[in-house]
Amino acid sequence: MIIRSKVILRAKKLADAQDDYTWQTDPELARLDAAPLLTMSFSRYLSDYVSELHYPALTRRRFAIDTLDGKHIGNCTYYSTNETKGEAELGIMIGDRNWWDKGYGADAVNTLLSHIFHRTNLTRIYLKTLDSNARAQKCFQKCGFTPYGHLVKDGFSFVLMEIDRKRWDERQANSL
Numbered sequence: 001m002i003i004r005s006k007v008i009l010r011a012k013k014l015a016d017a018q019d020d021y022t023w024q025t026d027p028e029l030a031r032l033d034a035a036p037l038l039t040m041s042f043s044r045y046l047s048d049y050v051s052e053l054h055y056p057a058l059t060r061r062r063f064a065i066d067t068l069d070g071k072h073i074g075n076c077t078y079y080s081t082n083e084t085k086g087e088a089e090l091g092i093m094i095g096d097r098n099w100w101d102k103g104y105g106a107d108a109v110n111t112l113l114s115h116i117f118h119r120t121n122l123t124r125i126y127l128k129t130l131d132s133n134a135r136a137q138k139c140f141q142k143c144g145f146t147p148y149g150h151l152v153k154d155g156f157s158f159v160l161m162e163i164d165r166k167r168w169d170e171r172q173a174n175s176l
């Protein structure tokens with residue numbers, strides 16, 4: 001469990017399944033995330049969920065995002081971890097709209113970056129977000145990510161962003 005000023009990142013648990021199902025079957029969230037809308041039943045989802053909790057993928061680490069008083073508001077992850085290249089991709093979703101635009105996303109991203117750069121040997125974290133998703137881009141910029149290119153994939157247009165350990169360390173030093 002990692003506690004920051006606004007959020008707690010913690011391991012995923014079975015009790016998160018209902019929230020996660022609600023968010024993954026939400027058309028607006030799927031659109032903002034350029035993700036396919038989940039259509040499977042909750043019982044099927046739950047059985048996959050249990051498997052993932054018991055046998056997590058080696059190249060991915062998932063965290064729930066809770067408020068300081070324990071409300072589950074979203075999830076964040078790093079995945080496609082490549083130890084040889086020293087890099088991984090970051091993903092985040094604040095599923096509960098009541099918590100958008102209040103700094104919870106930036107605090108969760110900063111917390112995850114701090115964990116990655118202090119607890120792993122990874123040196124570069126990258127992500128993609130839709131060109132049209134100004135809120136997400138602003139959130140990532142606040143955390144030190146910089147754009148490094150564009151990608152068109154499956155009919156979606158993405159901005160690519162990255163941060164490396166050196167930039168992270170410099171920003172930490174400057175904030176002291």
Ligand SMILES: CC(C)(COP(=O)(O)OP(=O)(O)OC[C@H]1O[C@@H](n2cnc3c(N)ncnc32)[C@H](O)[C@@H]1OP(=O)(O)O)[C@@H](O)C(=O)NCCC(=O)NCCS
Pocket residue numbers: 029032033092093094095099100101102103104105106107128129130133134135136138139
């Ligand atoms: C993207 C997301 C993680 C950001 O988290 P958040 O808690 O809302 O973000 P923050 O409050 O830390 O930062 C958002 C910033 O964008 C700003 N913003 C919001 N809408 C904006 C817009 N249309 N144009 C420009 N800036 C905008 C906010 O004012 C805020 O900036 P500020 O702190 O200077 O006021 C969260 O909103 C989310 O999960 N949204 C739904 C799913 C989604 O977009 N997924 C894609 C993720 S790649």
